Amino acid sequence: xxxxxxxxxxxxxxxxxxxxxxxxxxxxxxxxxxxxxxxxxxxxxxxxxxxxxxxxxxxxxxxxxxxxxxxxxxxxxxxxxxxxxxxxxxxxxxxxxxxxxxxxxxxxxxxxxxxxxxxxxxxxxxxxxxxxxxxxxxxxxxxxxxxxxxxxxxxxxxxxxxxxxxxxxxxxxxxxxxxxxxxxxxxxxxxxxxxxxxxxxxxxxxxxxxxxxxxxxxxxxxxxxxxxxx
Amino acid sequence: xxxxxxxxxxxxxxxxxxxxxxxxxxxxxxxxxxxxxxxxxxxxxxxxxxxxxxxxxxxxxxxxxxxxxxxxxxxxxxxxxxxxxxxxxxxxxxxxxxxxxxxxxxxxxxxxxxxxxxxxxxxxxxxxxxxxxxxxxxxxxxxxxxxxxxxxxxxxxxxxxxxxxxxxxxxxxxxxxxxxxxxxxxxxxxxxxxxxxxxxxxxxxxxxxxxxxxxxxxxxxxxxxxxx
Numbered sequence: 085x086x087x088x089x090x091x092x093x094x095x096x097x098x099x100x101x102x103x104x105x106x107x108x109x110x111x112x113x114x115x116x117x118x119x120x121x122x123x124x125x126x127x128x129x130x131x132x133x134x135x136x137x138x139x140x141x142x143x144x145x146x147x148x149x150x151x152x153x154x155x156x157x158x159x160x161x162x163x164x165x166x167x168x169x170x171x172x173x174x175x176x177x178x179x180x181x182x183x184x185x186x187x188x189x190x191x192x193x194x195x196x197x198x199x200x201x202x203x204x205x206x207x208x209x210x211x212x213x214x215x216x217x218x219x220x221x222x223x224x225x226x227x228x229x230x231x232x233x234x235x236x237x238x239x240x241x242x243x244x245x246x247x248x249x250x251x252x253x254x255x256x257x258x259x260x261x262x263x264x265x266x267x268x269x270x271x272x273x274x275x276x277x278x279x280x281x282x283x284x285x286x287x288x289x290x291x292x293x294x295x296x297x298x299x300x301x302x303x304x305x306x307x308x309x310x311x312x313x314x
Numbered sequence: 315x316x317x318x319x320x321x322x323x324x325x326x327x328x329x330x331x332x333x334x335x336x337x338x339x340x341x342x343x344x345x346x347x348x349x350x351x352x353x354x355x356x357x358x359x360x361x362x363x364x365x366x367x368x369x370x371x372x373x374x375x376x377x378x379x380x381x382x383x384x385x386x387x388x389x390x391x392x393x394x395x396x397x398x399x400x401x402x403x404x405x406x407x408x409x410x411x412x413x414x415x416x417x418x419x420x421x422x423x424x425x426x427x428x429x430x431x432x433x434x435x436x437x438x439x440x441x442x443x444x445x446x447x448x449x450x451x452x453x454x455x456x457x458x459x460x461x462x463x464x465x466x467x468x469x470x471x472x473x474x475x476x477x478x479x480x481x482x483x484x485x486x487x488x489x490x491x492x493x494x495x496x497x498x499x500x501x502x503x504x505x506x507x508x509x510x511x512x513x514x515x516x517x518x519x520x521x522x523x524x525x526x527x528x529x530x531x532x533x534x535x536x537x538x539x540x541x542x
Contacts, residue, residue: 139518140514142521143478143479143517143518143520143521143522144479144517145478145479145480145481145493145517147482147483147485147486148482148496148510148513148514148517149514151506151510152511152514155500155506155507156506156510156511159507249377249378249379253380253483255380256380256486267384275392276388276391277388277393280384280385280388280389281389283381284373284377284381284382284385287376287377287381288372288373288376291376291377292376
């Protein structure tokens with residue numbers, strides 16, 4: 085495949101795509117933990133909020149959320165800022181807007197994954213820890229999370245794969261990711277099929293790499309767990 | 315919050331929602347038509363029958379939908395053969411390009427769902443059908459496919475929701491779907507928050523309607539499993 089010297093540009097776009105995916109996933113995991121905690125252990129209003137959040141996001145297109153954050157949230161932030169007496173103009177970079185939007189979206193999916201995983205931990209484990217006099221935070225960190233990761237990992241892996249593909253949407257608001265760099269290369273070379281195919285192959289490579297990493301992580305977390313293979 | 319602009323643009327947004335539904339239904343139906351033979355070939359015992367479905371499923375599930383849309387809409391025009399062909403009047407239109415990309419995309423996901431469902435049909439039922447002398451084609455038609463469709467239904471309802479969300483990408487190639495209409499109005503009124511929120515609420519409403527429809531269908535298909 086002849087990339088006509090645009091290889092370096094595609095590589096830098098790929099790097100931004102990877103950063104977008106990892107940053108959004110990290111925030112989505114935090115949001116997911118908070119959401120799962122709110123939905124399982126929180127007071128009633130927090131539970132309703134959690135249910136409304138996961139229910140809404142299920143039907144909201146990712147592209148719409150990205151547009152809403154990039155164009156809409158900026159307007160709201162500036163209105164609030166000027167109401168508070170702030171003089172300047174606050175701009176949301178496409179990258180930051182993308183991370184906010186994607187973590188908002190995927191945080192909802194992670195909430196459901198963590199909630200399911202939390203439900204599988206026997207209550208006896210927590211009671212035993214309480215009986216030993218451990219505090220709430222230490223029970224969460226030492227007893228609950230180590231068991232939760234293992235159960236949540238396969239589903240989280242699938243969610244990460246679709247998040248990785250959805251980072252392409254952030255190019256619509258102008259982030260310098262792989263899609264954007266490809267579009268620039270297309271503009272110069274007038275060879276859309278060649279370059280979008282190259283981008284597709286890079287995305288395939290990224291998903292393959294992510295699948296491999298998830299597999300390795302899964303092997304690590306199931307270490308010592310008996311499976312059918314023995 | 316400017317409520318008036320939300321109310322004023324409702325008719326235009328509903329018009330956009332119609333285009334969105336049209337895209338989802340048309341590519342959904344075409345996608346099932348491709349997915350069934352693809353899934354059947356995917357579970358074949360011969361590698362040369364499996365090869366094409368495996369490649370199709372791998373490519374369309376492993377790459378972003380946006381790349382697939384751009385490949386069809388911008389990419390195909392690179393080749394003179396395509397530009398000179400009788401299909402060019404279609405392939406030049408963003409609408410048909412979106413339909414082609416969505417159909418190929420959803421057919422890959424649907425085929426993978428169906429594959430799992432086909433493989434979960436109990437061996438004994440197929441053997442029983444063979445024992446009463448059904449031909450392979452009849453076993454497919456009477457036993458394996460009907461069983462698989464019922465198993466696949468809940469997962470397929472998720473795929474339809476994902477397709478609905480994916481259809482928003484049609485707005486990137488100038489189609490006036492729900493997202494496209496919202497973006498056009500915003501360019502005029504500069505009320506992004508209100509308009510995207512209104513569009514979002516409409517998407518959520520459509521999602522609930524689709525989920526409700528599938529729940530009814532599921533009840534209809536599992537009547538025999540419930541006590542009278």
